[in-house]
Amino acid sequence: MSDAAVTRAVRLAVAGEPPRLVEKVELPAPGDGELLVDLDYAGVNPIDTYAATGMVGDLARLPRTLGVEGTGVLAGTDTRVVVTGAGTGLVRDGTWAGAVVAPRGAVVELPAGVDPAEAGAIGVAAVTAYDALHVLGGLRTGDQVLVLGAGGGVGVLAVQLAKLAGASVVGQVGSPAKADAVAALGADRVVVADAARLVAELDEFQPTLVIDPLGGAFTPAAVELAAVSGRIVILGVSAGENVPLPGRTFYRKGLSLLGYAGLVVTRERRATAIQAVAAGLAAGTLRIPVDEVVPLGRFEDAIRRLRDRSVFGKVVLATQE
Template sequence: MRAVVVTESGGPEVLELQDRESPTPGPGELLVEVEAAGVNYMDIYAREGRPPYTRETPYVLGAEGAGRVTELGEGVEGVSVGSTVAWTGVPGSYAEQVLVPADRAVPVPDGVDAQTAAAVMLQGCTAHYLASTTYPVGEGDVTVVHAAAGGVGLLLTQIIRARGGIVVATTSGGEKAELAQRAGAQHVASYDDYADVVREVSAGAGAAVVYDGVGASTFDTSLQVLRRRGLLVLYGAASGPVPPFELQRLSSGGSLFITRPTLGDHIVTREELVGRTDELFGWIAAGELDVRIGATYALADAARAHEDLAGRRTTGKLLLLP
């Protein structure tokens, strides 16, 4: 099989398409023919060797995808050969074949194709827990969604709207602003003027929650636009990690809260994982959640996908199609 291998930590040039031996499923595993693999910022962090994603090279990159089950390992029940499953948090997904633990494989229902399923696993589950668990958005809550035209941002905006929240979306303008608006954001602003929009929308009170996947470049203003006892949810670092800061800022800002959640802690059990994906897939099949696939690439073009994502030249989800 062909797979994208990280030969050493570094830039996109360290990604190499190689021929590797097809894996054999062990007990409790599925062998899946990959139809689509998701490209995510955490793949870039892993490729660069950023903790906690550091791994010994060489290794096959990727952790998310969907495809057709071709072989079952010993003891696997409830899954049949030929069925379509999706996964996230499974190493080695930038490949034509991957071994998926059966308890991490979720069934993809009729009405949801494999590409859409792959596109919604990491980003969709992230948007789901952000708006329903980390801060359960309620009717009339003023929220800020940074990078609202990105994969998580577009899904998060739709889920917040479905829960009755008010979205102030930040984008770099142009097509991205239009996409955020079409996703349901009531207010779309630039990174320079969104604080003014929040003040106006909230009658000076500030935002109940800021969902920030950008990191270093937005951190300070994210804190500044929060209402008293507001919550900053820092779930990513597209512009770089946030440097250490003085905790007293939370007190002087109005008894603020800050959290740095990760998806893994919100899909710990199979019940929680399937509960989130069942709801997501149900919304998609019913036409209530739109999943934008911004671009697709061949496995051989994985480096270009990374360059496009890191350069913030993309919208929605990027996929590799083996």
């Protein structure tokens, strides 16, 4: 559809009203520093569900196509790229569409051999996992890593990336249904535990690095478990925004609590992470478990699955269906 002036797209028109699939959305002509990308897959992320309700994103820029990550080919070529960042889906049209005009800074070329559906899920969770481990967490060989929410979009990559770096990895999941799948990704041990049971389940494990996308009562549990001089990277609060930190334990252990802010990651950092993860996907040393590929016309089903936490890994929209 490289010559098309219109595309199907999931659009938010008015804050507070549900987004809708619009069959014909006019595409602007690419300006200086912009590229037309014919999209085929787009990831579904928690931030997309927030954008769909108007909780995040620039409400002065409506109507707007949703979707903060996706993949496709540069129009008129076979060059596969990832589109993410630079306000994609939040301040300008996003990836839940058949095509998008994106700024050059939001487009990263991929190597050959990356599965397109997996490529659609690289831009957010994979970048988060890579940055949380390597940039903020200072991951090194011999680290003992605890990945909370190991069955989620970030967790499934964090487990694999930590193992590839020579760390010992324990994954936490909230459902027995996800335990075997996380173990198959390479985790040395998987525990099924809520926040109240986490310390008891892992009383002899002292992580030097904790990846925490959950917050709530999980973060203080991580403080209790962490080794002296350990690092805790918090990148989400899906289990609760308020984090009651045990201050005395925290300072006596000399711990570091680091926050990951994906919306302010630089273009260069994002590209480095995407290229590193994509190289692993192409080589077969990494994989992104895609739980379900959902046609664009059923985007509400994808949002529902994310909200009810039934997803292992990622849900991806097929934007040409």
